[in-house]
Amino acid sequence: MITYLEGTLLKKAEDRVVVFTHGVGYEVLLPATVRQTFRGKQAGEDGETVRLHISYQQRERQPKPMLIGFNHEAERDFFEVFITVEDIGPAAAVRALTAPVAMIARAIESRDVKALTRLDGIGQRKAEKIIATLFGKVARFALMRQDLEPVPVEVEDFRAETQEVLVKQLGYRRAEAQDMIDRALKRKPDVASAEELLEEILRGQMG
Numbered sequence: 001m002i003t004y005l006e007g008t009l010l011k012k013a014e015d016r017v018v019v020f021t022h023g024v025g026y027e028v029l030l031p032a033t034v035r036q037t038f039r040g041k042q043a044g045e046d047g048e049t050v051r052l053h054i055s056y057q058q059r060e061r062q063p064k065p066m067l068i069g070f071n072h073e074a075e076r077d078f079f080e081v082f083i084t085v086e087d088i089g090p091a092a093a094v095r096a097l098t099a100p101v102a103m104i105a106r107a108i109e110s111r112d113v114k115a116l117t118r119l120d121g122i123g124q125r126k127a128e129k130i131i132a133t134l135f136g137k138v139a140r141f142a143l144m145r146q147d148l149e150p151v152p153v154e155v156e157d158f159r160a161e162t163q164e165v166l167v168k169q170l171g172y173r174r175a176e177a178q179d180m181i182d183r184a185l186k187r188k189p190d191v192a193s194a195e196e197l198l199e200e201i202l203r204g205q206m207g
Helices: 032-038 073-082 090-096 101-109 124-134 158-169 174-187 194-206
Strands: 004-012 016-021 024-029 049-059 062-070
Touching: 004 024, 016 049, 049 073, 049 090, 062 073, 062 090, 073 090, 073 101, 073 124, 101 124, 101 194, 158 174, 158 194, 174 194
Parallel strands: 024 062
Antiparallel strands: 004 016, 004 049, 016 024, 049 062
């Protein structure tokens, strides 16, 4: 399975690119938010080096493998959560990601149906289904800063894990992260996991 590609930008089309590496050209679909970062990049023999985190998709109804590219690992992780919603396949999800991941996740966590219907191909019924399926599951993406590469962490203490996510994945300074954690635990001292703590931090940010 392909999870990451680094190579030369061989070709650009409206919604996809071809990345050339080790003698092979890989066609990669790009959501609108990722395509924006490719504006101005040169394709062809002198094409620029590109680095993409890849979601590899192959399904019974779609036997031809599909590669979807993202600038950040967390964007790919959100995409793979997003396509767990019934009736939202990979192609529909690529089309729908016309807003930053953090904005979409925030709309889900705040149950903002209207904001989700602004996404390409998402009507009211589908927006309600997205919220019903994903509410409470995407809080960490709602806190994501779009300009930073996330770093996976494995920390036993959920408070330390939360701090590492805020600092290394979401771009906060360590002192800011600790303050956010302290205020969240003061509001809800019975939090027992990093996921719950991130959700409480998000509620505080949106309050």
